[in-house]
Amino acid sequence: MISDAVQEVKYQVPSLDVTTRTQPIIEVENLVKRYRKADRNAVDGVSFKVMPGEMFALLGPNGAGKTTTISILTTTLAATAGRVKIAGYDAETQSSAVRQNVGIIFQNPSLDMNLTGEENVRFHAILYGLYGFRPTYSTMPREYREQILKLAEILELDKDIFKPVRTFSGGMRRKLEIIRSLMHRPRVLFLDEPTTGLDAQSRITLWQYLRRVREEAEITICLTTHYLEEAEEADRICIINMGKVVAYGTPVEVKANLIDEYLVIDAEDRKQLRGELESREIHFTEIPQFRIGLNGITVHQILKSIETPLTHVQTHLPSLEDAYLAIIGSGDDE
């Protein structure tokens, strides 16, 4: 119980303004998974929350435990310990209700190559109890036909939806999977490394589609990735490494908490500069240039207060990549 409270405090992050009054749609508390015959936990006490409508990214290197976490969240894998709630339902005891409320796009395409795009989608719709079984597209209800055509249009797949999936490119297959996963109008869409194996162009357009889909379908998106630039697009990120959460918050918060912004200055007369900084009570470290932390003080304020002629001025603003590498690097033995 005490450890629960500690976790609570540790990950208490100021909520985004749109979500202050609502309950989290995903709640993960102290999740642990140890595979049979494994000697360490693949997921080791992970906790996080996702608010409705957020784009949430689970970031980490290969083998960090991302896919394991997502498998437990989508009820295909049983947890060793901990609690998971999706849309208010417990993943362990109410798995059927959870499944009804989530859409999943797996790391490897889960399409049936022998079927056409439309058949893949139709089978999904029937499996999710949206419509009764019909052997052909034309015998399906009008509502179904309109829904699939609309989604195909949004994702620009309308010309190809009736062709065999075998003939689709990687990007088209991903788009088809998105269409399929949205048919039962899930409240949360999980994507496990959705852009892996796609070229740069397809990756960018996939993100555009995801944003459009999020707006049109009013959905929460939870994805895993090992690409930083993707996570930087998210509202909130959770970085995990070796099965543990190492950073959690908005990209801005993660950046701010993990790496200090600092200013590096230098002068020909270092003695004079040192004296001046000391008299102004500005903390610094000599590396041998002068490195000044920018906590609660702006570059402008510092420069304004210095009269010694400077030979070097450089501000250091960390990218998320710096933060990420700093975190991953500290625990990485690969």
Added chain:
Amino acid sequence: MNNVNAIAVLAYRDLMKFLRDKPRLISTFIFPFIFIVALGGSLQAGFGSDIGYNFMTFTFTGVFAQTLFQSSTMGIISIMDDRDNDFSQEIFVSPISRYAIVFGKILGESLVALAQGIGILAFAAVIGVPISLPQMLIMIPIGIAICLVGGSFGLIIISNLANRRLADQIFPFVMLPQFFLAGVFSPIKRLPIYLDVLSHISPMRYAVDLTRSLFYTGQPEYPKVVLDGVFINLIVMSAMFALFLVLGTYFFVRNERNR
């Protein structure tokens, strides 16, 4: 109702997959052809009428049962094919009962096996195996019963296997001995006691014997080829089906989630 639709769509998908896979379509008819024509025909020529019944017909009834049984058993492996790479993942995250998934799969593979069975029947008629229209028609319900048992047998075998590769390695060992223990193309009326025991625990034995007990009804050869009779075969097969289905699904689902 939802589960009924799910079962229908799962079964339909398997049948579609089979019908669209031309190499598989062709290869499924090659083995029955070899057994009935080459093996049945050569034994008939070798033993002639000494044995007291037509060996080609005997082999045909055995191979019919064996093909359906084996096809539905092997078809079930594709449920593991694969947890990482196929439509199976999509099936397992859908909000339908695990029993519906497994039953839909068994039904689908049964449909595939039945399609093969009908092919074998047509083929047998063409090459001149003596078979009447009523005999042909009774083969259809027999075929369905055999497929259900074969499918549930496949399920109980794979339910405790970790992956497809392991399943592929184990299947020859559980299938091939049954060819002989079930008397697919060899008479097993008189067996040494240890083989007789093994024969009695081979599910395929009852599938083959059910086929022959109905096919040979009213024929003079009946006492020479039939072992247990319709009634006992049906009881044993129903019991096996129920047991394999319930236990197989239980273990399969448990192992699927508790990795």
